[in-house]
Amino acid sequence: MDESRLLPRTVKVGGFDHVESVLIGGTYPVSVQTMWKDRLDPSDMEGPAGDATVARVEKLRALGCSLLRFAVPDIGAAEVLGVLASRTAMPIVADIHFDHEIALRCLDFPIAKIRINPGNIGTRSKVEAVVGKAADKGVPIRIGVNAGSLPQDLAKAVDSGKKTRAEALVETAEREVAVFDELSFSQVIVSMKASSIYDTIAANKLFSSRHDVPLHLGVTEAGPLIPGVVRNAVALHSLLAEGIGSTIRVSLSDSMEHEVIAGREILGAVSDSAGKGPSGRGVVLVSCPRCGRNGFDTHAFAERWRDRLYSLKKDATVAVMGCAVNGPGEARHADLGITGAGDKVLLFRHGKIVRTVAPKDADSAFEEELSKL
Ligand code: SF4
Incomplete structure (x- = not known):
């Protein structure tokens, strides 16, 4: 002390x-x-x-x-x-x-x-x-x-x-x-x-x-x-x-x-x-700032899911990324991530794409993957 x-x-x-x-x-x-x-x-x-x-x-x-x-x-x-x-x-x-x-x-x-x-x-x-x-x-x-x-x-x-x-x-x-x-x-x-x-x-x-x-x-x-x-x-x-x-x-x-x-x-x-891990912190939300490469409105998605994510009683890193070029790679550590890719939306875990859906299905797909965490 x-x-x-x-x-x-x-x-x-x-x-x-x-x-x-x-x-x-x-x-x-x-x-x-x-x-x-x-x-x-x-x-x-x-x-x-x-x-x-x-x-x-x-x-x-x-x-x-x-x-x-x-x-x-x-x-x-x-x-x-x-x-x-x-x-x-x-x-x-x-x-x-x-x-x-x-x-x-x-x-x-x-x-x-x-x-x-x-x-x-x-x-x-x-x-x-x-x-x-x-x-x-x-x-x-x-x-x-x-x-x-x-x-x-x-x-x-x-x-x-x-x-x-x-x-x-x-x-x-x-x-x-x-x-x-x-x-x-x-x-x-x-x-x-x-x-x-x-x-x-x-x-x-x-x-x-x-x-x-x-x-x-x-x-x-x-x-x-x-x-x-x-x-x-x-x-x-x-x-x-x-x-x-x-x-x-x-x-x-x-x-x-x-x-x-x-x-x-x-x-x-x-x-x-202090170099302590995220244990006990609940959900850590990472999201990209968005740039001209984006195929996904990270700002709106992060805002829409903010309260739901902060209310989860489990430790997890969730990434909301704008593009498939850099998104999954930049958020390799994320337990669950979502990113835009042309006219599709990709969901990924630890940098690996696990699901591809139409933008209209992004929220429901994200919800399903989130429930598996
Ligand atoms: S993830 Fe893609 S859209 Fe987001 S800042 Fe990086 S390059 Fe730009």
């Missing part, structure tokens, strides 16, 4: 009632999470709309999302989230600010984790009430520190140059953790998020050298899909490659599905860059 960090303690999320268990910290695999993008209204849980909401949650679970967080701005939102939590095995995280009554209400439901900061919950007795009920229910708590909402004294210290932003983030987290320590509540996870890659890396490195609290990593307000993935990948690789970080969220101004896939890809890239 890197001596500059402590092995994080293990925090159990879920694992009660019908809710799936996720172990965060220790040497457990780093989990991927995302956050629901809209307010959950009562109508979202009624009739066919309720079925559609549950189906979307299950889709995220199939894609590899281990925890799903919801903003809970009022008691009404807590009630709706309780209904959803009763209908899915996905561990649901309730994100609460300011009002401890909302946290207490969430804890009446099979909510797997709550996110609160003692610093904005108010009096000590309110914090104690939430922590006491969470302890009784076996529900862990995440402290979420954000560079945009530092305590006034620390924000001033940063502005005057007395502290770095990373030091202020860590000190803010330490103040919050101290409250839980005083209450002997150890099932805590910390996040320290900034939109700066440098601050994100520095804060998490400093905290992990001092504490064994598991870290939830992410660059916040990271932007739309491409800049957001790039910024998160750079920051998270730097930390995860050193063994820092137990769960991640790639925040994007984009869909939850993209956040989950980006998270999986970052974990895969960290593993790949």
Whole structure:
């Protein structure tokens, strides 16, 4: 183990009632999470709309999302989230600010984790009430520190140059953790998020050298899909490659599905860059960029099959290549591949063509071959 960090303690999320268990910290695999993008209204849980909401949650679970967080701005939102939590095995995280009554209400439901900061919950007795009920229910708590909402004294210290932003983030987290320590509540996870890659890396490195609290990593307000993935990948690789970080969220101004896939890809890239094989990564999708030789729309095919492939629970490399001239050869390592060839489409395994079909039959042939993997 890197001596500059402590092995994080293990925090159990879920694992009660019908809710799936996720172990965060220790040497457990780093989990991927995302956050629901809209307010959950009562109508979202009624009739066919309720079925559609549950189906979307299950889709995220199939894609590899281990925890799903919801903003809970009022008691009404807590009630709706309780209904959803009763209908899915996905561990649901309730994100609460300011009002401890909302946290207490969430804890009446099979909510797997709550996110609160003692610093904005108010009096000590309110914090104690939430922590006491969470302890009784076996529900862990995440402290979420954000560079945009530092305590006034620390924000001033940063502005005057007395502290770095990373030091202020860590000190803010330490103040919050101290409250839980005083209450002997150890099932805590910390996040320290900034939109700066440098601050994100520095804060998490400093905290992990001092504490064994598991870290939830992410660059916040990271932007739309491409800049957001790039910024998160750079920051998270730097930390995860050193063994820092137990769960991640790639925040994007984009869909939850993209956040989950980006998270999986970052974990895969960290593993790949360390020379570890694809074992345990699920499907690794390789596809060619396409060029003037293409006889097959790789972009459309990869997009069409993306969710299906990422939802498969098996390790396999799948290649989507544009032409027969180079495709199968370039993707020799693929367990299954598809490529265009004139007015035909070829399917190949490990560089060898196993099937030739008309373009209209490409998807069904691919499905059949995929089921044989
Ligand atoms: S596989 Fe064929 S179409 Fe795709 S980039 Fe290579 S040469 Fe171009």
